[in-house]
Amino acid sequence: MDWIAWHAAYDDPASSLSARLRCVRSHLSDALDQAPPGPVRLVSLCAGQGHDVIGVLPGHPRREDVRALLVESDARNAGLARRAAAGQGLAQVEVREADAGLVTGFADALPADVLLLCGIFGNVSDRDIARTVRAAPALCRAGATVIWTRHRRPPDLTPQIRQWFADGGFAEIAFDALPTSVLTGVGAGRLGRAPAAGPAGLPRGRLFTFGSAHPGPAGAR
Numbered sequence: 624m625d626w627i628a629w630h631a632a633y634d635d636p637a638s639s640l641s642a643r644l645r646c647v648r649s650h651l652s653d654a655l656d657q658a659p660p661g662p663v664r665l666v667s668l669c670a671g672q673g674h675d676v677i678g679v680l681p682g683h684p685r686r687e688d689v690r691a692l693l694v695e696s697d698a699r700n701a702g703l704a705r706r707a708a709a710g711q712g713l714a715q716v717e718v719r720e721a722d723a724g725l726v727t728g729f730a731d732a733l734p735a736d737v738l739l740l741c742g743i744f745g746n747v748s749d750r751d752i753a754r755t756v757r758a759a760p761a762l763c764r765a766g767a768t769v770i771w772t773r774h775r776r777p778p779d780l781t782p783q784i785r786q787w788f789a790d791g792g793f794a795e796i797a798f799d800a801l802p803t804s805v806l807t808g809v810g811a812g813r814l815g816r817a818p819a820a821g822p823a824g825l826p827r828g829r830l831f832t833f834g835s836a837h838p839g840p841a842g843a844r
Contacts, residue, residue, distance in 0.1 A: 630672055630700070639803035646799050647675045647741055647770055650811040653796075654737045654768035655685045665691040666732050666762070667739035668723035669833060673704035673716070675741060681711045691716045692732040694723040696833070724751075724831045726762070733825065734764040743831065744773035749780060751831035756787040758826040760814055767814045769793060775806035785810060792816040 632640040655663060663685060667676055670693035680686050693708075693716065695701040701720040708716040721728035723743075738759065744752050752773075759769055769788070775781050785798060793812030801807040 630674075633672075633674055639801075639805045639807055642801050642803050643741075643772060643807045643809060644674055644678070646801060646807075646809045647739070647772065648679050650768075650770045650797065650809065651675055651679050651737065651739070652683060654770065654811070655679070655683055655689065657768070658685065658688075658736050659766065661688065663689045663736045664732060664734070664764075665689055665737040665739070666729060666735040667691065667693045667741070668729070669741075669743045669746075670695045670700075670704060670718070670723075670739070671697075671742060672700050673707060673718065675739065676716065677704065677707045677711060677713065680713055680716065686713075687715075689715060690732075692729055693718045694721050694729050696720065696722050722833075724829050724833060726758075726825050726827075726830065730825055733762055734767070735762055736764055736767050738763055738767060738769045740769060740771040742772060743833070744771060744780075744784065746833050746835070747831040748835045751835060752780065752784060753787060754826075755830045756784060757791055758830055759788070759793070760791045760816075761824045761826055763814050765814055765816060768796070768811060769814070770809070770811045772810070773808050775800060775808045779806075781808045781810070788812050 632638040673693045676691055693704055698720055701718050704718045773781050792815055794815050796811040799809040
């Protein structure tokens with residue numbers, strides 16, 4: 624998959640990707656609004672070109688509170704994200720070229736107050752999705768918001784994903800079933816209980832292998 628070409632769909636405001644992006648940005652803005660006073664740690668895994676985070680922070684009232692880490696393995700996309708963040712004067716946004724499937728690559732940015740798992744679940748196996756969702760509480764601070772995406776094409780896994788998040792202590796804030804060509808789903812939840820504390824509580828081993836499931840048509844990622 625050419626992930627640079629994949630991102631081109633964002634240039635079309637009528638595309639499934641653009642619809643998903645608007646929804647994710649709305650939930651991200653709300654999550655920042657509702658974060659407690661003080662510093663806000665934001666972690667975005669498989670961040671691509673960072674359109675969601677970099678599209679929200681410049682004009683957000685909590686801009687100066689946020690310290691964001693965008694984890695992206697594709698060097699070209701990571702470079703574009705860095706340039707976009709610099710162009711918006713977002714010195715507090717770090718773009719790290721690393722494998723987001725390995726917690727060791729971003730453990731220093733945890734626990735997160737906002738965790739973005741967008742563009743992942745359409746590209747990994749069902750087993751990897753379950754492993755990642757079950758690990759999510761350990762990546763977050765109590766009260767953190769998680770935002771995730773997954774298409775709803777048959778067999779629709781989103782009901783099971785929502786249940787996995789609920790089982791992990793995330794109270795669902797919203798689930799948006801967007802009427803796009805790829806049946807986009809966007810979920811948001813808030814962690815209501817304290818996760819395992821410290822480095823000892825972090826998941827060991829690989830969470831997911833990106834590309835282990837076929838992404839389908841553009842926007843399904």
